[in-house]
Amino acid sequence: MSSPAPRTVITFGTFDVFHVGHLKVIERAAALGDRLVVGVSADELNLRKKGREPVFSEGERLAIVAALKPVDEVFVEESLELKRHYIEQYAADVLVMGDDWAGKFDEFGDICEVVYLSRTPAISTTALIEKISGGS
Ligand code: C2G
Numbered sequence: 001m002s003s004p005a006p007r008t009v010i011t012f013g014t015f016d017v018f019h020v021g022h023l024k025v026i027e028r029a030a031a032l033g034d035r036l037v038v039g040v041s042a043d044e045l046n047l048r049k050k051g052r053e054p055v056f057s058e059g060e061r062l063a064i065v066a067a068l069k070p071v072d073e074v075f076v077e078e079s080l081e082l083k084r085h086y087i088e089q090y091a092a093d094v095l096v097m098g099d100d101w102a103g104k105f106d107e108f109g110d111i112c113e114v115v116y117l118s119r120t121p122a123i124s125t126t127a128l129i130e131k132i133s134g135g136s
Pocket residue numbers: 012013014015016021022025039040041077080097098099100118119120121122123124125
C-alpha cells in the first residue's frame with residue numbers, strides 16, 4: 001500500500017523583529033500539514049507596500065525563519081500579486097494566513113485549502129518598535 005502524499009502548507013509574512021506572535025502562527029501552520037514552506041517578504045515589497053524598510057533585512061529575516069524547527073523551506077516573496085504562482089511552484093495543499101488577511105485570499109480556494117488563523121493578541125512589530133524606541 002502506498003503512503004499518502006505529504007501535505008504541504010505555505011504561509012507568507014514579513015516576520016520583522018521576530019516575536020512570539022510570528023512563532024505561534026508558524027507553529028500552527030506547520031501543524032496543518034507535513035511540510036511548511038514560508039515566503040518572507042522582500043525589502044523592496046515592504047518599501048513599496050508599507051512605505052518603510054523593515055528593521056531587519058530580508059537576508060536576516062530569511063535566516064531567522066529558516067532556522068525555526070517547524071520550517072522546512074523558505075523563499076523571498078517578491079510581490080503580493082504572485083501568490084498563485086508560489087502556491088503552484090511549491091505544490092502547496094494549504095495556504096495559511098493570519099486573520100488580518102481574512103477573506104483576502106479566498107480566490108485561491110480553487111487550487112488549495114485557504115485557512116486564516118487568529119492573530120496572537122497584544123503583540124506586533126509596530127508596537128515593539130515604539131516600545132523599544134521609548135514611545136508609548
Ligand atoms: N501574526 C500573528 N500575531 C501577531 C502578529 C502577526 O499571528 N500578533 C501573524 C500574521 O497574521 C502573519 C504572520 O504573523 O500571518 C506574519 O506577520 P507580518 O510579518 O506582519 O506579515 P505581513 O507583513 O502581514 O505579510 O503576503 C503577505 C505579506 O508577506 C505581508
